[in-house]
Amino acid sequence: MKEFIKNLLITFGVILLFFLPFHLIKPSNSKNEYPIKTLDIRNLEPTIGVEGGELKRSLSADAKTLNPVMAQETSSTAIIGLLFNGLTKTNVKTLLPEPDLAEKWEVNKDGTVWIFHLRDAKWFDGKPVSADDVVFTYNQIYYNPNIPSSAKDVLTVEGKPFKVEKVDDKTVKFTLPKPFAVFLNAVSQPILPKHVLEKSVKEGKFPSTWTVNTDPKQIIGTGPYRLVKYVQGQYVIYERNPYYWEKDEKGQELPYIVSIKSQIIKDPDVSLVKFLSGESDIYGVRATDLSKLLENAKKGDYTIYNLGATPSTLFLFFNQNPKAPIEKYKLKWFQNTKFRQAISYAVDREGIKNIVYNGLATPIYTAVTPANKRLYDENYYPKYPYNLQKAKEILLSIGFKEGKDGYLYDSEGHKLSFTLITNAGNKEREAIGNILKEDLRKIGIEVNFQGLDFNNLVSKLMSSYDYEAVIIVLTGSMDPYFSQNVWLSSGHMHMWNPKQQKPATDWEAEVDRLFNLAAVELDQNKRDELYKQAFKIIGEQQPMIFIVAPQEMVAVRNKLKNVFPTVWGWYKDEYVYIKE
Template identity: 50%
Template sequence: DVYLNKNIPNSTADMLRGILREEKDVENFVRAIDPYTLEFNLPKPFAPFLGILASPILPKHKLEKFVKEGTFMQAWNVNTNPEEIVGTGPYKLKRYIKGQLVEYEANPYYYRKDEGGKRLPYIKRRVAYIVQDPDTALLMFSTGKADYHGIRPTDLMTVVRLKEVSLFDLGPTPSTTFLVFNQNPQADIPKYKLRWFQNSQFRRAISMAIDRSGISLLVYNGLAQPLYGPITPANRPYYYEELFPEIPYDLKTARKLLEGLGFSDRNKDGWLEDPEGNTVEIILLTNAENKERQAIGNMIKEDLEKLGIKVIFNPIDFNALVRRLTTPPYQWEAVIIGLTGSLDPHFGRNVWHSSGTLHMWNPRQKTPATDWEREVDELFDRASSVLSREERIELYRQAYRIIAKEQPLIFLATPKSMVGARDKFENYFPTVWGQYEEEYMFFK
């Protein structure tokens, strides 16, 4: 009633859409055998299915009325009484102070117990602070108000000086940061700009004008490496060193590519014009709360202006940015933003498949707008329906190579993922994908 509801957009539906294409497939999809057993009937083999079953089980007694009324998307919000929010995890929500903190207490009905029969989790109370400014968050960690904290490369020297604190280098993050241009024909942007952005050679020229090594060094203190494709070294086994060809930082070649498309400074004012005489001017957005993205934006602005491209760089509130990206009239031209990555590539289907809600440069296409998007769609669909691990890996690699070649997203850099934690915990095992078995954590 929720995940397969056409009126409730969600990533689980995007992931299942590759297999449940006909109404009869949905109708026959699942049935209850007894109160604790479900039977799923899939119309064909579907390799990622068990992973998709990790989608949360939702409480019918709390949410059914909102589904029937068509108000599910507004059911739980920041003004909801915490007692109304019911889940199945190790903790339940006890208190929420808007813009300040969330307090959790152990769920007395949580199903997991340790080997001795003691109910998990061991730690019975947790507080998560909501802090917009990363410098303030670092100060809270440094002064002992917080017990563990994600460490930016710029925080490193501060953290290594702290006593009774351990620093965990988790390796390259699976998250990607990128520049994306709006290619959506329905978007509220000038049509001549749409033609620029839809041209793969224009995007390649922009990509060649970005100094990824400089970003890695100056923004991330050298604790990052250039990124040229949609996955990072954290995405084993799909990533390998030669998967994506390096895109050199080469302003001269980038300028030649643009000239080959008819861009030139016709009126000698220092800025390029397109073949129709329109000044090449781009409004670039990012979220104002992220200092790294702001620094990247300033570097990109400087490099593109060396090419003769005028850039108006405008950091805005994150929620306002997401609304522009994901909802009509899609009023944006270029954005620096990121994706968190996923263990199984199929869980990124809503980004890479042309029908996906997060196919952000041109979302929710009824039919693929380009031949290369059609090819990526076919590769993702095939990879989900074969059960051979080796075959799936190769199919996804083929799709990633196409994406890297076409540059719908211009990938920038992969920083290290680091966490600082006070030396007060046992069974604390952080990874780039989250904490391992965090229910078993306890205090020394």
């Protein structure tokens, strides 16, 4: 059941997030028998469970691909995250790496040579996992210049790849150009089967391999579940991988739950109804759902878990890509730091927190949230408190003038107007868009606000770049390094202007420099300081106008046992079992 909850609510540590988590709520003093529950998992461990049963859950959208290397959005990773493993994985209790496909490893004194010993794992088709698969995955896929992979951004040190070599059938050697602070976390990327995919790589067809129309039997991984059936727009069915290696202390196979059915439900209100009626077992709680869920908790026999601050950030950003199909005069606006700062002052973060999230969010001004305890500092990063007058003054200072109709116009006579998009059906994001539209109208800005189908929105962001402004959410990561595909100017997910050949601005070059230094800095305090400097620059430049960090709650049927949810995923989720 590897990371399925995290993928459901999400990660790729840095994949787009289209679910909304929530703020810490203290249980009321009423005699409610079903208060919101908080968990301190530091001293909790799962008990021995029983095998069997089907987990019912829901997903908000169809996948765009079933290829884990090509997946860049949670609609895809939420469906395929169960199917694959990396050499390592992260223990969400300790936040430290632990064995996955590699059962152990050794490292030399200076941290530049790592030897991994593979466990006796098998692919879904019964063939053994070998060193050839690992070498193939890294050298022919992740480091292949003809395969556009976000993973490539986190599998380099100062822009240089790892040297990956086979020692024997079950042993792989990684040689690094320099010591690398988060190397063990970096090699959690999915390992793929050479015997299945080598032909498509050699023929240059890998990016279009394993599409949503592929027969599920052809999707070969090592994960705890394998895909049985996928009917687009309806449901996904999984069954437990009979070759999965993990067992409990009694020798029972893990995961305990033998099948999963995920309904694809695009309307979150329908998802709520399905959960309340018992048709799903897990539900990511929106702020607007809370009263309804508390009202029905006893009858529904579920518990609402408060997971606290999430690393996810909600923000608005403008398209600064010179290759984008938008008007050049608008590109000039969007590339102006003062323009973006003005818009930031016009964002009523406190109002959005209270109106949209019922107080269940934290206002933010850069990419750091309270979940990032080492980096979060309210007094360190620049702030842009809600001030419409100041916002307008800044716009006037950079050459905009007020017309007779009350709207602002640039020096060439173009009305200050742009189209703002988000994913349709997300009530919170739609509410935020309407609040922004009304507040910006007060200072002479015309906003055309639209909701788009999820996959259409992702295509605009990642492929055609045909957009002007977007409201969206990014997942955070346990270490900023794993957000490099967002923050490096060359990154595939460098939202406002991706895949730059060289930094478009001096400040982006400086962020690159700080991130590259942090990647090889082994002293944690010094690494943190480098990242804080980078995020301070991002806060000053406002390429992404951060609004709030929603905070997370999840409702879970009480029949599910060994339930230990956190904002980073569920602790030992393979031990979750069903007790009717």
